[in-house]
Amino acid sequence: MRKIKSKPILAVILSLVLFLSGCGGKIDKGAETKENTSGSGPGAVAAAPQGNEIRDRYTIDLTLDTEQKSITGKVKIEVNNTSGDEWDQLGLRDYIPAIYKTLEEMLGERPAGTSELIRIKNLDTGKELSHTRDEEDVSMVYANLDNPLVPGGKMQIEIEFQADIPDDSIRFRWSEPEEGKLLFELSQFYPVLAIYENGAWQHDPFIFDGECFYSKAADYIVNLTVPDGYTVIASGHEEKTGTKNGMNTWKVIAENMRDVAVTVSNCLKKMSGTVDGVEVNSYYFDNADAEEQGQIMLQTGLESMGFFSRLFGKYPYESLDIVMTNDYLTGIEYPAYVRVTDYTGMAGESGSDADLAVNVQDTTSHEVAHQWFYAAVGNNSYREAWLDESFASFGALLYLGEFGSEEEMKELVDQNRKDADYYKGTFLNDSYEELGQMYTSSVYFRGQVFLYDLMQLMGEKAFYDMMQDYYSTFGLKEAHTQDFVDMVYRHDDSREVKSLMEEYLRLD
Numbered sequence: 001m002r003k004i005k006s007k008p009i010l011a012v013i014l015s016l017v018l019f020l021s022g023c024g025g026k027i028d029k030g031a032e033t034k035e036n037t038s039g040s041g042p043g044a045v046a047a048a049p050q051g052n053e054i055r056d057r058y059t060i061d062l063t064l065d066t067e068q069k070s071i072t073g074k075v076k077i078e079v080n081n082t083s084g085d086e087w088d089q090l091g092l093r094d095y096i097p098a099i100y101k102t103l104e105e106m107l108g109e110r111p112a113g114t115s116e117l118i119r120i121k122n123l124d125t126g127k128e129l130s131h132t133r134d135e136e137d138v139s140m141v142y143a144n145l146d147n148p149l150v151p152g153g154k155m156q157i158e159i160e161f162q163a164d165i166p167d168d169s170i171r172f173r174w175s176e177p178e179e180g181k182l183l184f185e186l187s188q189f190y191p192v193l194a195i196y197e198n199g200a201w202q203h204d205p206f207i208f209d210g211e212c213f214y215s216k217a218a219d220y221i222v223n224l225t226v227p228d229g230y231t232v233i234a235s236g237h238e239e240k241t242g243t244k245n246g247m248n249t250w251k252v253i254a255e256n257m258r259d260v261a262v263t264v265s266n267c268l269k270k271m272s273g274t275v276d277g278v279e280v281n282s283y284y285f286d287n288a289d290a291e292e293q294g295q296i297m298l299q300t301g302l303e304s305m306g307f308f309s310r311l312f313g314k315y316p317y318e319s320l321d322i323v324m325t326n327d328y329l330t331g332i333e334y335p336a337y338v339r340v341t342d343y344t345g346m347a348g349e350s351g352s353d354a355d356l357a358v359n360v361q362d363t364t365s366h367e368v369a370h371q372w373f374y375a376a377v378g379n380n381s382y383r384e385a386w387l388d389e390s391f392a393s394f395g396a397l398l399y400l401g402e403f404g405s406e407e408e409m410k411e412l413v414d415q416n417r418k419d420a421d422y423y424k425g426t427f428l429n430d431s432y433e434e435l436g437q438m439y440t441s442s443v444y445f446r447g448q449v450f451l452y453d454l455m456q457l458m459g460e461k462a463f464y465d466m467m468q469d470y471y472s473t474f475g476l477k478e479a480h481t482q483d484f485v486d487m488v489y490r491h492d493d494s495r496e497v498k499s500l501m502e503e504y505l506r507l508d
Helices: 096-107 288-312 353-369 386-403 406-423 432-458 460-474 481-491 495-504
Strands: 015-019 026-030 057-065 070-080 087-093 115-122 127-129 131-133 140-149 154-164 173-178 181-186 218-227 231-234 237-244 247-257 262-265 268-275 278-285 319-325 331-334 337-341
Touching (some): 127 140, 218 262, 231 319, 278 288, 319 353, 331 353, 337 353, 353 386, 386 406, 386 432, 386 481, 432 460, 432 481, 460 481, 481 495
Parallel strands (some): 057 218, 319 337
Antiparallel strands (some): 015 026, 015 268, 057 070, 070 154, 115 127, 131 140, 181 262, 218 247, 231 262, 237 247, 268 278
16 A cells, blocks of 8 residues: 655645635635755756647637537637648548447447537638548548648638537546536547548547547637536636626637647536646535545645656646546546546545545546646557556656655556566557557556666666657657657667667567
């Protein structure tokens, strides 16, 4: 059993503000921590990455019907052809039909509800575009262009869509945590451009126990209309901009993000704190048990934010939302927004506060690490999941060593090393399909051991110099395994390092 002791947070001014959204009242719990100058890793914080100068732009107008449990909307996309090829089609990912198809396969019957891309229109010519959906991968849609889009060219399309929100799902779902209290979690809820790479629109099968998401960082504006009494929590900055006929409009601005996710609820509480100029918000269910978890999520989020910024480079956004969920996934990551499952009542056999802290700290630190590896440094999460999951698991390990103890960290590495030995002969950069039942153990645990061993072999200074170089080079862009290998060799091309890389990675 792991017990994590609290250390002072790096440069934190912690002011706790609790509020019950839609239920009135504010309680201020002002607090302040001491500045921390101790800790492992490099002392200077590398600058935040800037990403690509040319980015697509999404404007999404969305209405949530909380009674019918459905969304209707339009998304306008300003598309930039940054490839060297002429496009006669656009590849789009529309994940909701794939969610319904997967639920049908799992449950043996199709859940009630529908989803539809109603129409796609070229706003430059005013013409409606025909489109086809891949029969095998129903998340993939091809819009046939009336005029080819040449390299360096731009165009605007508009997509009208609607979807019912399932209640027995993950990521895109609704639930009723308590009678009369609703929670809407909207992820992968809008059509998004696929990545055009190696002469083709990239797409991989939708999966429930892993991820297939791969998209470029873009600029988003989301105008979301919800009933009065509901609060919107989203990637980026959100604020209420208007009220009419019992409906509130919220505006979300999310710049340089590869995804946008949203939670809408009529009864969540909030705690907030600031570290290194970044606002960290913890949202939790309105009950006494959940408040303790909310405090742990906030503390862990603040500690992780300051710690990972020193290790890898400056966080690229102004805020981070950590939102409690009752999804069966323990944690889910999105840019500037993560979800952590409600661990209260399921902390362990003893049901102790220590068990609750261990689970919440491990999950929260893992998801916060994803802000550097997935949100910032993007990757194909189906074909090369290790580039975000192994790195996030490694981040959680480093957090344990810093805010728990090095002894606990080494014990965990030794345990995971024993488990990892069963999977020798496989490679971390094998795809989800190739790894099969070995997927979780490989990309979460074996990858964690690999990065720990690489750090020991290179030495901490050389390792963190390499990691900051990797982050600043590929932050808000996309990386592949070979990019990481090349970066390691740039900093250390010794025979020992190459031998370790060849043991864990399938190299060209």
